[in-house]
Amino acid sequence: MKISRPRGTRDFLPEDTRRRRNVENILRNVVRNWGFSEIITPTFEKLDLFTLKSGEGIVGELYNFTDKGDREMTLRPELTAPVMRMYVNEMQANQRPLKLFYFENCFRYERPQKGRFREFWQFGVELIGSNKPDADAEVIALASEMLSAVGIKGSLHVNHLGVIRNLLSILEPEHQSKIMRLVDKKDDTGLVDYLEDIDAPGHLRLELMELISLTGDEAIERARQIVGDIPELDEYQELLDLLDAYGVEYIIDFGIARGLDYYTGMVFEIYAEGLGAQNQVCGGGSYQLIKLFGGGDVPSTGFGLGFDRIMEVCEIEPDDEKPVVIIAKDSTRLEAVKVATRLREHMPVYVDLMKRNFKAQFSYANNIGAHHVVIIGENEVEAGKVTLKDMDSGEQELLELEEVIQRIGN
Numbered sequence: 001m002k003i004s005r006p007r008g009t010r011d012f013l014p015e016d017t018r019r020r021r022n023v024e025n026i027l028r029n030v031v032r033n034w035g036f037s038e039i040i041t042p043t044f045e046k047l048d049l050f051t052l053k054s055g056e057g058i059v060g061e062l063y064n065f066t067d068k069g070d071r072e073m074t075l076r077p078e079l080t081a082p083v084m085r086m087y088v089n090e091m092q093a094n095q096r097p098l099k100l101f102y103f104e105n106c107f108r109y110e111r112p113q114k115g116r117f118r119e120f121w122q123f124g125v126e127l128i129g130s131n132k133p134d135a136d137a138e139v140i141a142l143a144s145e146m147l148s149a150v151g152i153k154g155s156l157h158v159n160h161l162g163v164i165r166n167l168l169s170i171l172e173p174e175h176q177s178k179i180m181r182l183v184d185k186k187d188d189t190g191l192v193d194y195l196e197d198i199d200a201p202g203h204l205r206l207e208l209m210e211l212i213s214l215t216g217d218e219a220i221e222r223a224r225q226i227v228g229d230i231p232e233l234d235e236y237q238e239l240l241d242l243l244d245a246y247g248v249e250y251i252i253d254f255g256i257a258r259g260l261d262y263y264t265g266m267v268f269e270i271y272a273e274g275l276g277a278q279n280q281v282c283g284g285g286s287y288q289l290i291k292l293f294g295g296g297d298v299p300s301t302g303f304g305l306g307f308d309r310i311m312e313v314c315e316i317e318p319d320d321e322k323p324v325v326i327i328a329k330d331s332t333r334l335e336a337v338k339v340a341t342r343l344r345e346h347m348p349v350y351v352d353l354m355k356r357n358f359k360a361q362f363s364y365a366n367n368i369g370a371h372h373v374v375i376i377g378e379n380e381v382e383a384g385k386v387t388l389k390d391m392d393s394g395e396q397e398l399l400e401l402e403e404v405i406q407r408i409g410n
Contacts, residue, residue: 049082077106103123114278124302136242191208215253323347335376
């Protein structure tokens with residue numbers, strides 16, 4: 001019986017996996033150079049962790065289940081909530097700010113389509129314990145550098161939700177939340193209809209629609225004319241000054257909302273070239289979640305990178321493993337194993353496992369793209385040496401094993 005893989009999942013063949021690992025390692029190196037430390041959280045969590053954060057409506061999107069102890073559990077759909085839980089459980093006594101990152105698979109039960117899978121990978125960063133523009137700017141600059149490091153060209157849009165929340169403060173909280181979600185979805189028609197439904201003041205409707213359309217260099221000054229000289233606009237300007245110091249290119253965009261109630265201040269999104277309509281590869285902002293999970297009133301800033309979308313447009317090739325193939329006769333097989341054991345301390349090595357003849361072993365080396373072969377025949381064993389052949393040039397040389405290591409070792 002043939003069993004196919006589950007819908008919405010993928011198998012990654014060796015070359016695909018090498019390419020993904022290469023990109024992943026580049027991202028890891030960038031994040032570590034910015035002083036962030038890696039963490040790992042469980043693949044499954046208590047269901048409450050995600051309904052507390054996102055509401056009961058999220059259950060339909062989850063791979064949730066009841067375990068043998070009759071506990072409601074779920075495979076993680078994202079990683080911010082697990083990190084906040086980890087902080088509350090394990091890290092509240094740590095020196096702040098905490099600078100953490102993760103790279104893990106997540107699961108959502110949704111209709112698979114191009115670029116969207118039921119199992120997907122998320123690379124994310126959380127900076128816990130600072131509500132200063134300096135923290136926000138560092139997180140945005142880090143996201144920008146990570147994408148740049150893997151050759152992704154994108155458009156960075158930045159906003160400060162304190163401005164729009166100030167404008168909406170005359171409305172009921174549930175009305176504010178609904179408006180933020182509509183702004184996030186760019187649903188202008190739905191927004192106009194909803195403002196009509198709740199009988200929002202006429203001046204508010206005009207000011208809101210103008211505010212969320214503001215972009216570009218003059219946007220902050222125009223926003224001051226709409227909402228007044230509020231502290232949130234000063235914070236926004238300080239953030240932009242810091243991004244200028246980092247050399248980050250950005251677009252001021254008052255239409256970026258990240259329509260979730262826990263976002264409190266700065267928000268940003270990055271859209272990559274080459275992905276069509278679904279081109280957002282990164283999103284984040286400053287938020288308050290720790291208190292929701294039983295901790296203190298601790299500010300946080302973070303983002304998530306959609307790793308699978310990055311791989312769609314990233315042109316970085318797989319690492320070249322440069323395999324070395326040992327070619328031996330039946331009479332020198334034991335010596336070949338000894339040589340392979342020594343060489344594997346420095347490089348990938350293949351040893352024939354099929355008892356092929358010399359010609360077939362050379363053919364195998366060609367087929368897997370070996371750059372070098374190490375030949376071990378009776379003459380080599382008698383001389384206490386090996387023959388190193390360059391498969392690209394055809395040149396070969398009788399060498400001590402240590403010379404081979406010096407010549408082609410990593």
